[in-house]
Amino acid sequence: MKRICVNCGSSPGFDPVYMEVAEKLGSVLAKRNIELVYGGADVGLMGKVADTVLQSDGNVIGIIPKSFAHKVSHQGLTELHVVNSMHERKMMMFEKSDGFIALPGGFGTIEEVTELLTWSQLGLSCKPCGIINVNGYFDSLLSFFNGAVNEGFMKQEHRDMLLEDVSPEGILDKLYNYKYPTIEKWVGVKTRT
Numbered sequence: 396m397k398r399i400c401v402n403c404g405s406s407p408g409f410d411p412v413y414m415e416v417a418e419k420l421g422s423v424l425a426k427r428n429i430e431l432v433y434g435g436a437d438v439g440l441m442g443k444v445a446d447t448v449l450q451s452d453g454n455v456i457g458i459i460p461k462s463f464a465h466k467v468s469h470q471g472l473t474e475l476h477v478v479n480s481m482h483e484r485k486m487m488m489f490e491k492s493d494g495f496i497a498l499p500g501g502f503g504t505i506e507e508v509t510e511l512l513t514w515s516q517l518g519l520s521c522k523p524c525g526i527i528n529v530n531g532y533f534d535s536l537l538s539f540f541n542g543a544v545n546e547g548f549m550k551q552e553h554r555d556m557l558l559e560d561v562s563p564e565g566i567l568d569k570l571y572n573y574k575y576p577t578i579e580k581w582v583g584v585k586t587r588t
């Protein structure tokens with residue numbers, strides 16, 4: 396795996412543990428010679444992961460839409476791509492990356508994670524996607540997904556595509572060992588005649 400995309404909060408969160416795990420992830424990526432692909436901002440956890448990779452002599456590719464590039468783009472990246480839209484940004488982040496890791500975040504982070512999983516269950520992506528569940532931050536989201544399986548809206552195999560661990564090293568190992576499940580998306584679909 397040469398490049399990992401990190402999706403995470405553009406805010407720092409209240410508990411210092413969130414910035415600490417962002418810093419740890421950045422240093423583990425640099426140590427393993429993995430390039431960082433991310434949203435190109437210099438704020439919150441996003442800025443912390445990018446700064447740490449750069450300070451550890453790693454490479455960082457940022458991709459940011461022009462609508463807010465002037466407000467928050469990081470000025471010291473190895474590469475900064477300013478694109479026309481959020482959709483273009485997410486497609487470029489997807490194409491440039493071999494796998495995806497999310498740290499805590501808000502709507503933007505959750506949207507990016509669930510979009511990747513949606514693509515995976517439709518067979519449009521077979522790249523691994525994981526979360527670092529520091530401080531139990533993602534527990535309620537994981538319970539929601541488990542509930543969706545129990546209520547018949549998601550297959551267990553698709554739920555299990557979302558890898559989880561509490562540490563950067565742990566999630567990277569799971570990304571390396573990931574095997575894409577070849578299973579049809581549709582739950583309880585009627586056979587067409």
Ligand code: AMP
Nearest residue numbers: 402403404405434436500501502503504
């Ligand atoms: P959020 O979790 O809502 O803070 O959103 C963070 C995620 O959405 C990041 O992974 C970015 O790709 C995108 N995003 C949201 N807000 C920003 C921002 N101000 N600057 C850059 N990217 C952002």
